[in-house]
Amino acid sequence: MKLYDAPWAPSPRRVRIFLAEKGVVIDREHVDLRDGEHLRDAYLRINPRGAVPALELDDGEVLCESAAICRYIEALYPEPSLFGADPLAIGRIESWTRRIEGDGYAAAVYAFRNRSPAFVDRGLPGNWPPVAQIPELAARGMVMWDGFVSALDERLADRTWIAGGGYSFADITALVTIDFAKSAAKLSVPERAKHILRWHAAATARPSAAA
C-alpha cells in the first residue's frame, strides 16, 4: 500500500505519528499542496476529494480520511493499541478525539481558511466549487479555541495523557491540532494552561512527533 502524504499539513501528520507509534513503515508519495498538486487531475484520479492523506491499497482501492486510515492500520497492527483495548478506553479516546476535532481543530481550520489571501474562494479544504471565505468564522474560531484550551487543560490537571490510560489517538489528534493552530492560524496555548504545556512537552519528546 502507499500513503499520499504532505509534509506540513496536519491530517497527514496525524497518520505519520500514528504509524511511528505503531512502528509500521508504508511507502509514501508526497503531494505538493503549495503547488496545488492535490487539485490537479493526476491526483484527483486517486482521490477525487483533493485531500491528503489518502491510502492506496494494493488492489487500487483508496481509503480517505486520516481517522479511517488510522483505524485500518490499527486493525492490521493492533499493538500498541492507540484506539483503546477495552470498552471504557475505547469510549474515552473517541469522545476526546471528537471533542478535540470539533472544537480545537475546527477552530484552527476556520481561522486558517477564512482570512488568508491564499484561500480566496477556497473557504473549504479540498476539491469544491468556489466557496467564499467567511472572515466571521475566524472570530468564531477564537471562541471555540478558548473553550477547547480550558477544557483540555482541566482534563490534563491530573492525567499524563488525555484519555487517562497510555498515549492514544486522542493525544495524537491534540498534538497535531495544537501545532497546526499555532503555525497556521496563530492560535496558541496560553501560559496559564500549564497542564497542556506540560503534556505538550511530553508528547513532543516522543520520537513519533518528528514523523
Next chain:
Amino acid sequence: MKLYDAPWAPSPRRVRIFLAEKGVVIDREHVDLRDGEHLRDAYLRINPRGAVPALELDDGEVLCESAAICRYIEALYPEPSLFGADPLAIGRIESWTRRIEGDGYAAAVYAFRNRSPAFVDRGLPGNWPPVAQIPELAARGMVMWDGFVSALDERLADRTWIAGGGYSFADITALVTIDFAKSAAKLSVPERAKHILRWHAAATARPSAAA
C-alpha cells in the same frame, strides 16, 4: 447506565438507532431541548458541554459524543458489528462516516443554526459563550450539501449499503443526517439522486429507524 436523550435531535437518534440494531436496551432520560433544559445547571452538572446524548455509567462517569457512545456499546456488545469486523470494512465505514458528517451533517447544522431567530447568538450547539450567527454559512452549507448528495448517490449506484457490506454506522449516520437536514434545515435529496432515495427507503423500512 443511563442515556440522556432527546426526541427530535439527530445525535441522540443516532445512538437510539444503533442500540435498536444491536437489540440493546438502556434506561433513558429525556432532556427538553426546546425548553433549554440542556443549558441549565442540573444538566450541565452531568454534561458541562450542554449537549445530548450523554451516557452516564454506573460509577457516575459520563461519556459524551454520539460516536463515542456507539463505539463503547459496540465494544460491550460486538454483534452485529456496525463499525466493521475486518480491517477493510473498518476503514470503509469510518471513511464514509467522516465524509457524511463533514460534508452532509455539517451542512445541515450550518443551515439550521445560522439563520433561525431561535438561535440568535447561539451559532454553536451546546454550552458556549454567545456566538453570533453567520448567515453566509447557510450558503456554504448548500454547496456542501450538493457535493454530499452527488458523492453519496454515486457511491450507492452499485451498493445496497454505503460501506459495501451490511448495514453499518455509516448508514445510520447518513439516515440521521438526511432526515435532520430535511426537517430542520430544508435541505433535501433531489429526485435525481435515485440511488439515495432507494437506499433511504430501505434504511427507513428497518425497525431501528423508528427508535
